[in-house]
Amino acid sequence: MPPIHLDLSVKECLDGHPETLPVFQSFGFHDFDSPQVRDKLGPFLKLRTLLKFKRIDPELFLARCCQAAEADSTSELASSAADIQTAQPTLLALLPCGLKVSLDRALQTFAEQLAASNAPLAYLAEGNVNHEMSYYPYVDSVESVDELPDLILSSDLNAFYHRRFLERFVLPGHFVSVNGPMHPRMAEMGYTDPRGHFTQFCANALVAVHVKDVRPELAPPVSWSDLLQPEYRKSIIMRGQDSFFCSGVLVPFFRLFGMEAIPRLAANVCGGTHPAQMVKMIDARAEGCPPFFIMPWFFARKIKAAERIEILFPEEGAFVSPVQLLVKKSKQKELAQVIDFLMGKALHQHCSDNFFPTPHPEVADILPAGKRLFWIGWNFIYANDLEQVKQSVGETFTAEYQRTGGAGCG
Incomplete structure (x- = not known):
């Protein structure tokens, strides 16, 4: 049975030690009562992130979990669950409502193709309004880039633009833009991150x-x-x-x-x-x-x-409410196949077909003639603490x- 430590994900802990669920409940983590939340959001949250979010003493929490595990050490369920091997979570996609269905379907097809070639893709695709599955509340509790998914597709002027996240993870260069040449319409409004950190997916x-x-x-x-x-x-x-x-x-x-x-x-x-x-x-x-x-x-x-x-x-x-992709620089080469899929013409055609203007240069402009888009601009984002502004x-x-x-x- 694997030891319980802070670098386990919530899912790893609960899969390996299901007897610890009452401990989670006793500390107020009732979202994980839901198997769907455990299976989908659980892989993306490390125990250390979860505990810091709730300001819970990690030593106390781990001690309670260990007590629960020892009390139930004879459980065959716990022993067998501890041996379950799951793919490392790779892509977290927090999507605007208009893209949730079409992109989730495309991601599922792509993931099935990868699985057939023994390269499983673990991902979560959820609508931005699904608060039960929301990752944003935990962002300010993340201390290490290793706690973050390798690829994060997100929408709106969200926590990834806040000063704390910029200074801790973006400005040091942990993320790299994979935008190529942009459609003239998007280039005109300065949608490309001039510092090369954020990848702008669509608008x-x-x-x-x-x-x-x-x-x-x-x-x-x-x-x-x-x-x-x-x-x-x-x-x-x-x-x-x-x-x-x-x-x-x-x-x-x-x-x-x-x-x-x-x-x-x-x-x-x-x-x-x-x-x-x-x-x-x-x-x-x-x-x-x-x-x-x-x-x-x-x-x-x-x-x-x-x-x-x-x-x-x-x-x-x-007004442009951005949809952006964060790509870990350290994982760019390893995940080139997934990145190429995310930035490819086919997926961006999905965006365009649903009236989300895309920077992909090969997808036709969908804006009516003479109409424009307004983007708040990168100078504004980098010069201000967007959390305080909001x-x-x-x-x-x-x-x-x-x-x-x-x-x-x-």
């Missing part, structure tokens, strides 16, 4: 949707700044709920118009919800449907009541949103 384009038969006296915005004007008061729904609203919208507004724009936007937002619910609201002609929505282009194209709406690309461009902008927005009545469309 989740956030557009404005105008419901033409609701408050028809309101003219559609030409610029994103138009949505800050007082005549748009309580006329906009964006992604969010309660006290959380999408940083993929708030940060670009801050980047373009400064902090003074944030309370003005908050006064004009009448609610927050998931984009899928926005689509249902428009198609169902729901009571309280506002005249304007800010949502991903993928979801805007899902609206069946096309005669009711127009999809708007304000003059600054649709926190400050979010708190300012929420305070004004609640002060002006919160939810209340129509």
